[in-house]
Amino acid sequence: xxxxxxxxxxxxxxxxxxxxxxxxxxxxxxxxxxxxxxxxxxxxxxxxxxxxxxxxxxxxxxxxxxxxxxxxxxxxxxxxxxxxxxxxxxxxxxxxxxxxxxxxxxxxx
Numbered sequence: 840x841x842x843x844x845x846x847x848x849x850x851x852x853x854x855x856x857x858x859x860x861x862x863x864x865x866x867x868x869x870x871x872x873x874x875x876x877x878x879x880x881x882x883x884x885x886x887x888x889x890x891x892x893x894x895x896x897x898x899x900x901x902x903x904x905x906x907x908x909x910x911x912x913x914x915x916x917x918x919x920x921x922x923x924x925x926x927x928x929x930x931x932x933x934x935x936x937x938x939x940x941x942x943x944x945x946x947x948x
Contacts, residue, residue, distance in 0.1 A: 840915045842877035850877045852913045873915045880918030884911055895934060902934035 842850045873880065888907055895905045910929030 840873050840913070842873045842875070842880060842913070844877045873913075873918070875918045880913060881911075883918065884909055891930070891932070895932065900934060903937045904933075904935045906933040906935075907931070908933075 840852050842852065844850060888909065891907055892905055895902065908929075908931035
């Protein structure tokens with residue numbers, strides 16, 4: 840399928856068969872045109888990442904670094920959705936603290 844960026848560039852994404860084995864194609868064999876821009880399709884993923892970062896940064900853990908990994912599936916109709924692995928959504932969270940960081944002195948516990 841083909842997405843267009845806000846600047847007008849084309850981004851072609853290889854289609855993945857859904858559970859029924861169906862695949863979205865256009866009549867002329869060209870990539871199906873997505874209904875949203877590439878940036879618009881990723882907006883929901885960006886919002887999800889911001890929310891997840893807020894949860895881990897604002898909590899009591901206060902890590903020095905937060906790493907999020909989302910599996911993202913791009914569809915012509917829905918844009919970007921968090922991809923599922925087996926029956927679950929795909930999200931990997933890594934929290935890390937720098938060695939030698941004095942949490943007591945910095946007010947973190």
